[in-house]
Amino acid sequence: MKRLWSLFFLAIPVGGVLFFVYSRNRWWFPENVSTFGGEIDNLFNLILWITGVVFVLTELTLAYFLFKYSGDAGAGKARYVHGNHAAEMAWTAIPCLILLFITFSQMGTWKKVKFRSHFPDVQPFAEVTAGQFEWRIRYAGADGKLHTADDLAGLNDLHVPVNENILIHLKSRDVLHSFFLPHLRLKQDAVPGMTIPVWFNAMKADTYDLVCAELCGWGHYKMRGRLSVHPTREAYDAWFQEAAAQEERAQ
Ligand SMILES: [Cu+2]
Structure with a gap:
């Protein structure tokens, strides 16, 4: 009976993997539309x-030992082991190498973004x-300079x-916020007292979420905004002219 119960622990890796496969087709990331988003996804x-x-290897090992030493069929008492130098070296060195590998793999992308x-x-x-709870925006206009x-x-x-290539100067006027464009795989904290530059290049015209x-x-x-990507430079300029004229009329 105990052996049967030990198999219960297999439910964790099996359930975890099944849930992952199920969710990957339903609740995954939105489509990527930024030039560097593919690298982030990779x-x-x-x-x-x-x-x-x-995760799977660890859970399977755990389930195997639980099953093997669960006591019904004379597996015997577990041995008391004080330590194992070789095993300790291995479980320190291997994760260390994996972390180093991840570190070097991401450097190029991090530098770019x-x-x-x-x-x-x-x-x-x-x-x-x-x-x-809002995003205030100030476009630089035709002269390409802010505050003119x-x-x-x-x-x-x-x-x-x-x-x-769009360069944004990000600020906050009260507390910490975070400028998040999920479709562009871009996220940056807005910090009071700081002006933080962020950049992106959207490859597909549409409207996307901008969230805090x-x-x-x-x-x-x-605190939900929108990113409206116009299909051409001309379309953007036309929108800008129209918005500027409206602003003038309102004054
Ligand atoms: Cu916020």
């Missing part, structure tokens, strides 16, 4: 594979200021042209 999958294989020295050489496109007369203000809906990924207060849930 890194995610690499780490998922490594941790997945280790996060290192200012490797950003595309473009003028800031807009300034996005996070605040409880031709700036355009926006709220919660960031408009950009497709296939262009840092619990920032009671209204965090509604």
